[in-house]
Amino acid sequence: MIQQPIVAGFGAVRIDRHFGMSSIDLAVESLKDLESRHTDIDLAPDTVIVSSMHPEIMQEQSGIAGVMADYLDLKGVRVYRVESGEASGLAAVNMAYTLIRSGLSRSTLVIGVEKVTEYPTSMITRAYSLIEDSDYKGFYGVTPAAEAALLAKIYMKRYGYSYQDLYKWPYLMHSTATTNPYAQLKFRLKDTSYEKSPIISDPLRLVDMFPYGDGAACIVVSDGSAVDKRDAVIAIAGVGASSDIVDPFVRSDPVFFDAVKNSFNQAVAMADVNRDQIKYIELHDSFTPYAYIAMESMGLVERGASVRSLSDDLTINGTYVNLSGGLKARGHPWGATGVYQVGEVFRALRGEEQYRSIDPIYAGLAQNMNGPGAQSYTTLLRRVD
Amino acid sequence: MFKDSVPKYWRLRDVVYRLKYIYCRDCGKSSFPPRSKCPYCGSSNIDHRYSKGNGVVEEYTVMYQSEARYQDYQPIVFGVIRLDEGFRIVAPIVDVDPNSVEEGMRVEATLRRVRVDGSTGLIQYGIKFRPSRR
């Protein structure tokens, strides 16, 4: 019998520079948050999946899933680590979905965790740059920020936008993140804050890039045996995953991400929902231009129109995006991010505090990618009413 | 972190010293870095060739925050360069005032240090680009 995967619960730590905590400490804290949010459920995970991009480099730890399960006092469980760069989180959720659907697992604990601030900025940048093709752009020292800057210039030129036009995104992300308990950056930007923000790679400035921060988030995916019945039951209705040529400059269009489009379409097709029922989307905005390109690649708006179509209330053609603050302001602890994103969609569907301003919604999804659309994953959640 | 790998740099020497690329005999397109199949049409009917290193800047960025091993070269101008053989590469452009780089600028290959592994490890050379001299 094919099982319907349910998101039984979610917990996380606020993304921050957690100098006092290891990746295991962060995971423990995120699980405590889950338990305090969902007091009367019996998790009883038979499987633990850890999503983490750089435990070897940042924590000097291989086999992190096994060590983590041990410290969480889970014995005799299946342990896996899923790694797909900065999209590891949603890749792990995809795997949990598959294990539940197949009946192999009845309750899977997904922990997304990343220690980012273990070294000075130049070393963190080195670690993050490993997502580039190592034998080519990695050798030349091309950072993800430099690649995003090149794509931003192509995008701006093609569609006639100025830097100031694009600045709308970080401005709105900072604004909405101020009320998110899990957000790293809780300060507003001014209309002109970019003027004092240092250039990382022209034209992108510090305000156009996610902040370096540590985090851990966890969800329990179950077949219904573990579920928080006090509120709406939330199911994973569809998942998608797609890859593309890693180098955007070899693709036919560097500023449209086919992997994002394909993984989005897969998840929507798999779920038994209408496209217009999807009212909330958490998208991957590691750098300002990627937010706009992701919205266009998912078909929320035609190519080149996202900058002018995005409203100040963070709707685009009737769909809310990144009320959490996104990677830009909520934060982007690499391999943990996808799990945070699913948590935000989960909270949105349950109408939790960050999402009370919007009408109750039936379905929402998270989109998480590695690099500029090299690989993209989608997880679609809906209420089980 | 670990020292830079010696075999890795050695394996790459034809690519980084001489811009070895692939030319697809089926679709006629060139691409970089070399791979076993044409990324455009999937054909295995490919030639390995070496670029003369002349091209044109299609786009560029000036990077001020680099990773640890490249900080001495900051700011680094990275160009999206289309080589005369037809393929694109993202690579540093040197010997130029960042303010004077522009789209359509002709560039030529120059062999430079790309990264240096501390004071005792390997000096790793590779092709960068500079404004064409002639």
Added chain:
Amino acid sequence: MASADNVGILGWGAYIPIYRISSDEIARVWGFDDKIPDSIWVEEKAVGAIDEDTVTMSWEASRYALMRSGIDPSEIGAVFVGTESKPYSVKPTATIVAEALGIPPKKLASDLEFACRAASEAIRISIGLVKSQIAKATLVIGADTAQGAPGDLLEFSASSGAAAYIIGNPNQAAAVIVASNSYITDTPDFWRRDGAPYPEHGEIFTGEPAYFHHIVNAVNGLFEEYGFTPKDFDYAVFHQPNGKFPLQVGAKLGFDREKILPGIVTPYVGNTYNGSALLGLAKVLDIAKEDEWILVAPFGSGAGADAYAIRVTDKIEEKRSLAPTVEELIKRKILISYGEYTKMRGKIRKYER
């Protein structure tokens, strides 16, 4: 006349980094009167960029030499790099340069060290290799990122640059090395101990007993052996530790200034050490005409000098335009501050993190 060399220069190539620092800037920082650089005639010196070294400059000059030579890299049977600024103390520069130029493995390759004349020695070795048919053609490179201690007088002149020559069959040559001679003694006028970052030198002792004595004897030896006189030559090129010494040694040997000035490079780009006299020769080849004669006399501390009698052929015109001239390279420049220069040349002590 004794047995002639009769070996050809198939191609020549020069490389001068784009960055320059003025002598006035160095004098300003270290508190020298600006008459000091004037007295040795050094106006500006070339500064290799932070990502340039003897390997990269050797590659540049060699590419230009190969372009002018018209031969395929696979015909090169030996690669020699004359330098006193090896990027690695142990590991040949020549192998990296050859690999990057696509010169196949069947070859000789090594770095030679004899202060500023190692590359000149490589030319004499090449004459032997080509004449004996051990190598069809050789690539000789003189390249240095010369070191001068901050605040030392040497800092006005010690610069970066390279020159490369393809030596081979005289019938395809732009110029023919007709005869050559060497004069070598143990004279400690300039040295750098193993592990020391900067050289020491005997200052005025580098002049009379070293530079002048060795060049005069090498040239006079050539003249005596082959019956040349200064009148036989249209150009005279000498090693150029500064702008003044080549004019002075030329005068001692009986050459007019007009024959020496066309090959002068050091006042504009500094002393490129192993590149010095060979860049001067390249500058002359950029303008010389068929059947003109060139005297070249490199010098290296420690100490030794060579003298070459070179005759220009009718192939010079067609080869000249195939690569940038020395004059073009001298004119292409970006002036930098002392601060930028110290960063580029690694004079700022950084600690590994």
